[in-house]
Structure formats: structure tokens, C-alpha cells
Amino acid sequence: MAFHHALKIQEEVCIGCTHCIKACPTEALRVIGGKANLIAERCVDCGECMRVCPVNAIIIEEDDFSKIFNYEYRVALAPSVFIGQFPRNITSRKIYSGMLEDGFTHVYEVEHSTGILKELINNYLAKNPDIRPVISSFCPAIVRLIQVRFPSLVGNILPVKAPLDLAAIAFRKKLADEGIPPEQVGLFYITPCAAKIAAVKSPVGEKKSPINGVINLNTLYNRIYSVIRREEKAYCVVPEKEQLLPDEMVWTLTGGEAKHINGRCLSIDGMSNAIEFLEKLENGTVGNFDYLEMRACDESCAGGILSTNNRFLVSERLHNRAAQYFIDKNEGKIVDNKSILANRDYIIENASLGTIEPRSIMxxxxxxxxxxxxxxxxxxxxxxxxxxxxxxxxxxxxxxxxxxxxxxxxxxxxxxxxxxxxxxxxxxxxxxxxxxxxxxxxxxxxxxxx
Amino acid sequence: MSGIGSGITGEMKEMTYAFPIEGGDFIKAGHASSNIKKILNQLSLDPAIIRRIAVAMYEAEVNVVAHAYRGSMKVFISPEKIRVRVEDEGPGIPDIEKAMQEGYSTASEKVREMGFGAGMGLSNIKKNTDKLDIRSTINKGTVVEMTTFTKPKEA
Structure with missing residues (x-):
């Protein structure tokens, strides 16, 4: 079986030290011939190796930005942590107009789908009282970690697609409803991590991802930041920009998901924390929990390896933006125009994940x-x-x-x-x-x- | 992995491992079961069976920690079955049948404060093993032997 990995070791840069082999939670790296080598079936694309590499020899491959121009309609599917990279004085409108300036025709935030997802999770919990705890399918590195290191827990993973996929399905449908031919639509995900790239290129539990390409978050950040600076004064108007609700803005931060789920829930972030807990869970020693929000990165997606800015700052900025929403709402600056709700039934019909297979590396x-x-x-x-x-x-x-x-x-x-x-x-x-x-x-x- | 003493008898028919268990040390409770779980994972047992064994082993280990002075966990692994034998030096179980009932517990207040001693231990072990044998001598100790077959047994 072939596994797509987004992490690539640049041989000419690698100095063959032992930092990465020690950091890998699945023992997927070896030094051979003076260079780090990856054992493909073990890697879960968590990026821990990249964090510890002293010479930045590990990089994350991405689609060439020009690939977006293969499509008439170029949609940026952006996670809220992208907005969180920018200081507060740069409004989200300004960021989006920068993205349109840079070549996209549409910008859609992934977290618009979390309102529907919340319903789906709570329904699944209510209908499956025998499966406890249910583990979130949100973080692809965690899903893969469970497949390879905790195969007995595979049945606990929520069989519902992640917000990214739901948003892709929703936006594709929205454009189709507008009469746009599907083959002219290119969906590009702005990724804060390597695991999401692997999830797009070789999805677990579905045959093909609805997403056409992936752009690394830090790459886009650099592009947009210079666009915004160039156009400090005049920026184009963003047509009918949909507003993310405050809860949606912080969904990908630690605790942002669990707080919406009924019952006893836990939020766990960081790879070693997740492993420690899964270990206990496998022994049946952690008591009765209904739902586990689990993310591989410290501070969840704000701490993704492609997140340009410090994870604590990104998290704080997003929380501040969420608070700003209420102020704007009071001032009547926000129009309620959530297009996703028009296709609620369609999204729910297409939200299920297929079987997630265990593939023990042990x-x-x-x-x-x-x-x-x-x-x-x-x-x-x-x-x-x-x-x-x-x-x-x-x-x-x-x-x-x-x-x-x-x-x-x-x-x-x-x-x-x-x-x-x-x-x-x-x-x-x-x-x-x-x-x-x-x-x-x-x-x-x-x-x-x- | 500390505390391993592996031995094999015959032509790869059985492997044995032994781990000590310390009474009263709740922080280390689960150490022996975790190590055995790792071994079973490497021996490519069905994950569902490993999970049942892991739960049963942990319950048995906690029983020793909660009630006894010291003990040991031995596992005998063969392609047909996994046998776990937990032995302790302790007060023993006066009425095994009663102890098997859900909710029955003689755990001390201190043990309950730590979130253990809900009286589910033995019944949980029974639920998760194919064969369970408990022998106990008052003021001497208890031997719990749990057997799980690696392939579903024909009824």
C-alpha cells in the first residue's frame, strides 16, 4: 500500500544528527548513510521531526501556487487560524481582499461547516451509546496515530468527515447550484500542517478528497502580507463576505470543539499528551467519557507546523476576533448570510466516513x-x-x-x-x-x- | 522494558513474562498490564482481543495495588491462548462469589478517594476473559488466572 507523505527530507541539507529519530512518536525515522530516512507506513505526518530539526532539512511539499490558475473558479478554503496569523488592526475583509487580489476568486472559511458538524456529532453520540468514548476525527495525525499505534481504538473514531471536507462539499454544491460547471472549480486548502496535506492526498475512510490542491499556510501568509502592505490604502471590496460566528472562529483551537458536545468531554492537545491518554484509554483506565477532542499539535491548529506566528499569539488573536464579533453585531455591521444552511440536508447526506482500518505497525x-x-x-x-x-x-x-x-x-x-x-x-x-x-x-x- | 523475564518452552509453543506489582502504589498501577499489552501488540494478536485482555489485566493489577501488599503478573503466551496469572500476598478474599457481584467492594475509604474500589473489578475481569479461575486463602493471598483464546472458540 502506498502512503502519501507531505514531509520530505532534503538530503542535501540533512546533517544526519539524531534529533528527528528521537522525536518521532511512531519510530518512523532512521539515519542511514548519514541521512534521515522515512519508513513510509509508520509516518503519521504529525511533523514532530520538523519541529526538532536543527537545520530545517525537513520540509513540507505543497502544490505550486500557479496550479490555482488551472481553474476558472479558484476557491481558497481557509482555516480560521490563517486569519489568526494577522494582527488585529488588519481586518478579515482586508485579508480576504488580499487573497482575491492574489488570484483567488472565492474565499471560504472551513469552519462554516462546524455548526452542522456539531449536530452530527451529538446525533452520533445519542444513537451509539455503546461506543464510548467517541474520538474526534478532526485531526488527521491523530486518526493515523490511532490506526498505527492504537489499532484497538479505531472503532472509537467518529465516522464523520472533518470540517475541511464538509466545507469543501458545501462550497462545491453552492457553486454548482449557481450553475457553475464542476470541472471549472478548483478548491485549494490553506493548510496549517502536514497531516492535512496527507489527508487530502491519501484520505482515510473515503476514496477521493473533494479538494483539488493544498497551499501551505506560511506560503500564503507571506504572499498576502506583502499584498496588504502594498495596497495599504485602496483595497478591493469583498462581495457578500460571510461572517464566521465566534464559536466557529475558535473551533480549531483547544477546547473549541469539545464545548459543543453533549456529555463528559475532554480536550487534549499535543502529541505526547494524546499518546499518554490513548495508552490509558486502551487499558480501560480512564473512566467513562463521551467524547474526546484530540489534536496532535500543542494549542491545536494554532500550533500547526506551518503556522507562521507563535501559537499562543495566534490563539489569543482569534479569541479577540471572536469577541470583536459581538461588538460588530451590536453596531449592525454583521449580516446573517450563512449560505451553508441552504444545503444542510445535502451535506448531512454526504458527511459519513467509510471504514477506518487499523494498520498496526507494531x-x-x-x-x-x-x-x-x-x-x-x-x-x-x-x-x-x-x-x-x-x-x-x-x-x-x-x-x-x-x-x-x-x-x-x-x-x-x-x-x-x-x-x-x-x-x-x-x-x-x-x-x-x-x-x-x-x-x-x-x-x-x-x-x-x- | 524492565522486569521482563522471557522464557520459551519447546518449539515456540509458549512464551512467558513476569512483572512485579507493588501494593498501595497507585501511580505505578497499570505498569505491568501496559508492558504485556505492548508485547501482545507485537505478536500480532487481534486488536479486539488485546483490548479485552488489557482491560482484564489492568483490573487484576489494580486489585493487587488496592488490596494486597505485593504481587506479580505472569503471562503465558501461546498461539492458541493467552493466560495471565496474577498472584498476590494479601488479606485474601473471604467470599469470592460475593466479590464477583457488581458493586460489591471492600476497598478502603482511601482507595475509593482515588477513584478506585467501585466494586466492578472482578465482574469486569469476568466479562473480558474466556476462562476465569480465582483461588484465595485468607490472610495469605489470592491467585487470579485469566485465559483468553486467540481465536473465537466454537461453541
Whole structure:
């Protein structure tokens, strides 16, 4: 099976350090030949590797901006965190007019669909009292993490599409209703993260995404920011701009989703927090929850790896804009023109996700007897590795190296300690003596011949 | 992974692991079950079966933490079945049948304050295992043996 990954390692930039292999929550990276290598079926596109890379060798591929001009109607599907990048004195109208100036014909915020989604989630909870807790399908990195690391929880994932897909369906329908031929419409998502790109290019639980392309949020931010600065005085008027409601503006921030869901809900953000909780959930040790909002990034989408500005500032700015809504409303500046409600039934009909399959990366072998044999070998190898998880072999831990050896991906002699022993340059006793000062007495006793 | 003592008997017929359990330490409760769950995941057991075993193991582990002084969790893995044996040194269970009832609990106030001791432990274990055997001696300890078959058994 082929997995599309948005994360790309630039070989010429990678210095082959071990930061990324240690940061990866699914042990998907190895250093081979002095460069980081990705094991495709393990990667969940969370971007943790990108955060820790000291030389920015990991990049996120995106569609070329000129691709939008392949379409007569060029729709930017923007997440609210895009608006949150801009200081408050730049109005959302100004930002949108900048986007139109830059080449889009329409701008539509993804979160317009969350009102309908809220209903769908609460209905699903009411109709399926046996499935608890239901885990949000919002964050594609979390969905993939569950598939590969917590396969027994796959059945808990909400089988309803994410706001992005619902908004795409809604806007496509709106334009079709206006008599625009579907093939002339190009929907482009402005993404704050790599996982959403993977979700568009190889969707889980649906055959094909309704989205035509993806533009990285920071790329667009830079473009728009310069457009706005250039046109400080005159900006074009945005026709019939729809207003996001305050709750919709903050949906993608931590807690923005859970607060609308009936019952006992939790909001969890950050990859390590999510893993810790899923671990407990799998053991059945966390009590009875109805719904889990779970996002891979700290501060949710405001903390996406393509979010240009600091996540706390982005979050604060969005909350401020949400508050501003009420002021504007009181002053009569806001027109209630939510077009999505006209197609409510159509969206609901098309909102279901297909089956989400588990695809465990932990299995040593499909066959249990073979897996047991491999396990035995792994334990044997682990027993004479140093156990300091230094990463010098290119695997993230000694245990991971042992697994790699048994799976034919590495050799035991990739371990520098073992290598010294095998090549016979220095006696192992000497090596152990040298390292005692750092690692303590008898630390590597297990590596000495009996 | 600490505390592993793996052994295999015969021609890959059975693997065994043992983990200690400390009585009264609620922070570490779940450590043994988590480790065994990891192993079962690697051995490509059906995720649904792993989840049942994980829940049963955790309940049994918490029982030791809540009621006993110390104990151990041993798991015997074969392609046909997973057998988990939880042994403890503790007060023992005076009336096993009663303890099996939902809601029955002898947990102390302190244990309940920590969110445990709802009296669902043993009945929950029963629900999640194919075979359950409990033996207990007052003032000595309890042995809980849970067996789960890896393939659905024909009735």
C-alpha cells in the first residue's frame, strides 16, 4: 500500500544528527548513510521531526501556487487560524481582499461547516451509546496515530468527515447550484500542517478528497502580507463576505470543539499528551467519557507546523476576533448570510466516513508463531546492547535496533559498542573501562564475554 | 522494558513474562498490564482481543495495588491462548462469589478517594476473559488466572 507523505527530507541539507529519530512518536525515522530516512507506513505526518530539526532539512511539499490558475473558479478554503496569523488592526475583509487580489476568486472559511458538524456529532453520540468514548476525527495525525499505534481504538473514531471536507462539499454544491460547471472549480486548502496535506492526498475512510490542491499556510501568509502592505490604502471590496460566528472562529483551537458536545468531554492537545491518554484509554483506565477532542499539535491548529506566528499569539488573536464579533453585531455591521444552511440536508447526506482500518505497525509478523520467534530474537539481541539509546546506530533506541536487525533492516554491528567488539580494535573490556566514567560502574557488564 | 523475564518452552509453543506489582502504589498501577499489552501488540494478536485482555489485566493489577501488599503478573503466551496469572500476598478474599457481584467492594475509604474500589473489578475481569479461575486463602493471598483464546472458540 502506498502512503502519501507531505514531509520530505532534503538530503542535501540533512546533517544526519539524531534529533528527528528521537522525536518521532511512531519510530518512523532512521539515519542511514548519514541521512534521515522515512519508513513510509509508520509516518503519521504529525511533523514532530520538523519541529526538532536543527537545520530545517525537513520540509513540507505543497502544490505550486500557479496550479490555482488551472481553474476558472479558484476557491481558497481557509482555516480560521490563517486569519489568526494577522494582527488585529488588519481586518478579515482586508485579508480576504488580499487573497482575491492574489488570484483567488472565492474565499471560504472551513469552519462554516462546524455548526452542522456539531449536530452530527451529538446525533452520533445519542444513537451509539455503546461506543464510548467517541474520538474526534478532526485531526488527521491523530486518526493515523490511532490506526498505527492504537489499532484497538479505531472503532472509537467518529465516522464523520472533518470540517475541511464538509466545507469543501458545501462550497462545491453552492457553486454548482449557481450553475457553475464542476470541472471549472478548483478548491485549494490553506493548510496549517502536514497531516492535512496527507489527508487530502491519501484520505482515510473515503476514496477521493473533494479538494483539488493544498497551499501551505506560511506560503500564503507571506504572499498576502506583502499584498496588504502594498495596497495599504485602496483595497478591493469583498462581495457578500460571510461572517464566521465566534464559536466557529475558535473551533480549531483547544477546547473549541469539545464545548459543543453533549456529555463528559475532554480536550487534549499535543502529541505526547494524546499518546499518554490513548495508552490509558486502551487499558480501560480512564473512566467513562463521551467524547474526546484530540489534536496532535500543542494549542491545536494554532500550533500547526506551518503556522507562521507563535501559537499562543495566534490563539489569543482569534479569541479577540471572536469577541470583536459581538461588538460588530451590536453596531449592525454583521449580516446573517450563512449560505451553508441552504444545503444542510445535502451535506448531512454526504458527511459519513467509510471504514477506518487499523494498520498496526507494531506487529512483528502477520503470523503469530513467526512473531513469537522474532520476539525471542529481539529480546536476545536487546540483552547484549548497551541500553543507553544513544542513536549512534541510526535507530532511535537499542530495542528499535534489535527490531530492525530481526526485520532485516539493520545489523547488530551497527551498534558502535558491538562494532568495536566485532572489529577487534580494542578489547571490549577496555571500551567498558573508558565509558565507566560517564555511564557508571558496571553499566555495560552485559556486553562483556562471560 | 524492565522486569521482563522471557522464557520459551519447546518449539515456540509458549512464551512467558513476569512483572512485579507493588501494593498501595497507585501511580505505578497499570505498569505491568501496559508492558504485556505492548508485547501482545507485537505478536500480532487481534486488536479486539488485546483490548479485552488489557482491560482484564489492568483490573487484576489494580486489585493487587488496592488490596494486597505485593504481587506479580505472569503471562503465558501461546498461539492458541493467552493466560495471565496474577498472584498476590494479601488479606485474601473471604467470599469470592460475593466479590464477583457488581458493586460489591471492600476497598478502603482511601482507595475509593482515588477513584478506585467501585466494586466492578472482578465482574469486569469476568466479562473480558474466556476462562476465569480465582483461588484465595485468607490472610495469605489470592491467585487470579485469566485465559483468553486467540481465536473465537466454537461453541
Amino acid at each position: 506487529k512483528l509478523d502477520e503470523d503469530m508463531v513467526q512473531a513469537m520467534r522474532k520476539m525471542k530474537k529481539i529480546e536476545k539481541i536487546t540483552n547484549f546492547l548497551p541500553g543507553i539509546d544513544c542513536g549512534a546506530c541510526g535507530s532511535p533506541t537499542c530495542r528499535a535496533l534489535a527490531e530492525d536487525v530481526v526485520q532485516g533492516r539493520a545489523r547488530t554491528s551497527d551498534c558502535v559498542f558491538v562494532s568495536i567488539k566485532v572489529k577487534g580494535g580494542e578489547s571490549m573490556n577496555q571500551v567498558v573501562d573508558y565509558t565507566e566514567e560517564i555511564w557508571g560502574k558496571d553499566r555495560f557488564r552485559n556486553m562483556l564475554p562471560e
